[in-house]
Amino acid sequence: MLQRVAVIGAGAAGLCTARHILSRPNSFAPPVVFELTSNVGGTWCYDERIGTYDNGWPIHSSMYRDLRTNLPKEVMMFPDFPFDPQLNSFLPHQEVQRYLEKYCQSHNIRPHIRFSTVVEKVKPFVVTKEDKEKTTTWEVTSSDSSGFQKTETFDSVFVCSGHYSDPHIPDIPGMGNFKGKVLHSHSYRFAEPFSGQSVVVLGAKASGLDISIELAKAGAQVTLSHGRPRLTFPLPSGIQQSSPVVAIEDDGSIRFQDGSMARADVLMFCTGYNFSYPFLDGDQLGLEIQDHMVSPLYRFLVPPAFPSLFFIGICKIICPFPNFDCQVQFALAVLDGSVSLPPQAEMEDEVRRALHEKVECGVQRRHLLIMDQDQWEYCRTLAQTAGFSPLPPVVRSLYEEVWRQRQVHPENYRRINYRLISDTEWESQEKQRMCVVQTNGGERSAD
Structure with a gap:
């Protein structure tokens, strides 16, 4: 019997999930993809509005008007697309x-997406068979734009709702x-309204730095x-730079x-x-869901107590689309x-050990899901x-090269274009510098 899978979200992770399910018709029925908005793309779907949609649901996307990717398309892409x-x-x-949108069209995913549909409840039901083997099914309750509520049963659920909303x-x-x-x-969309104002931006990671540069250029x-x-x-x-804000007098x-x-x-939180x-329900699933942490997740994917529930793309500082694909x-x-x-207890132990090692190395709890x-x-x-x-070695090599460029030229690193020559070689088209990844993991550059 074919397995029925629910996919929550039609952003990059949800589309990737649907694409791979559809490529396995002997094992899986076509997926049901639940999408809160009327479009595919998730956080990449720009919406000038802030706050809530007309139906009262919160605006999902955090995209701002002039954002450009901080990774080149050569390492951002899904490996097979x-x-x-x-470009x-x-x-x-x-x-x-x-x-x-092209990825969705190429794999004929759109017919399986229910747009403007919110998932209200995902609930597991555990059944113990005569041989004492346990099976879990999932009740998914959703509401469409008219308010019509529906509850369906699935064999598995993929949570692809992102973590930028x-x-x-x-x-x-x-x-x-x-x-x-x-x-x-x-809730930031563009810089012009801040012209002539003094703005304190809290946080200097990717968005904090990019938005600060946009604001300064706008005056x-x-x-x-x-x-x-x-x-x-x-x-x-x-x-100008300053130390962290500690209080408002x-x-x-x-x-x-x-x-x-x-x-x-203005105080702008890029935090x-x-x-x-x-x-x-985290308690029911044996999960601790906090602001910056979801645990335990075996391989950053699956709650040990419910190995038919999967969280796709939960880690931070990653090459996102290739990571989702894997x-x-x-x-x-x-x-x-x-x-x-492995058995549940073994998976829980492995997660506990891995997180404990990070904490012992001085990693703060809010940074435990940073993969880098x-x-x-x-x-x-x-x-x-x-x-x-x-993933071919060239993905890592080029990702690390761009990271280096970004540290030196935060304004100008995006001017360089790259080309993949093979699974182990890339070329910088502005500098005509070719990088060959050696089999020992090192690199040599030929200028």
Whole structure:
């Protein structure tokens, strides 16, 4: 009997899940994809509105008008679906949205998507058979745009709802005293309204840095407040750095960690997002769902107590589309029996040990799902275990090259275009520099 799978979300992770399910018609029935909005693309689907949709549901996308990718298309792409080679390496968000629409069309996914449909409840039902083997089915309750509610049963659920829609705003003493405008980057769309204003941007990761540069170019005076080592690369005039904000005084002025004070028209939080799954009962699933952490998840994917529920793309600082592709193929191999998971207790122990090792190394709890350099071994292990092709070495090599360029030229690194020559070679088209990945994992460059 074919397995029925529910997919929550029609962004990149949900489309990838649907594509791989449809490619296995002997094991799986066509998926049912539940999508909150009226479009595919998830966070890549730009919406100028902020707040809520007409139906009262919160605006999902955090995309701003002038965003360009901070990874080149050559490493962003799904491994089996390249971008148009005529495009520049670093793309405006509209091109990524078009790419996802083409991916959806190419694999005929759209007929399986229920648009403008919210998932309200996902509930497991465990049945113990005569031989004492337990099987789990899932009741998924959803509502469409007319308010019609429906409950259906599935063999498996893939949570692909992303984690860039519920803004995380840290607790700062005295916030109620601030006299100006307070917003999170989730509600930022373009820089022009901030021209001539003083803006304190909290957070200097990708969005904080990009938005600060946009604001400065539009004529805002920007204070980039962060707790990281001082940025040493050149920033545009109009941006100064400061230590973290620690309080807002009674008169509305801002106090920084180093004791300095400032006044501002705007506080802009570029402080990341919370994990939020209102349709799941964490306690029932044996999961602890917190702002920055969901645990335990075996291989960052599956709750040990319910190995037919999968979270796709939950890790941070990754090459997203290739990562999703590896996770989905591994998860489907679990469902079709190609991969056997360890017993529940063993999976829980492995997760506990791995997280404990990170904490022992000084990783803060809110950073435990940051993968960064661990992503390559992670994807390789998933591929090896499930028997699919691993990511080619050129993906890591080019990803790391762009990371280096970004540290040196945060304004200009996107001017370079790249071309993949083979699974082990890439070329920088501006510098005509070819990089060959050696089999020992090192690199040599030929200028």
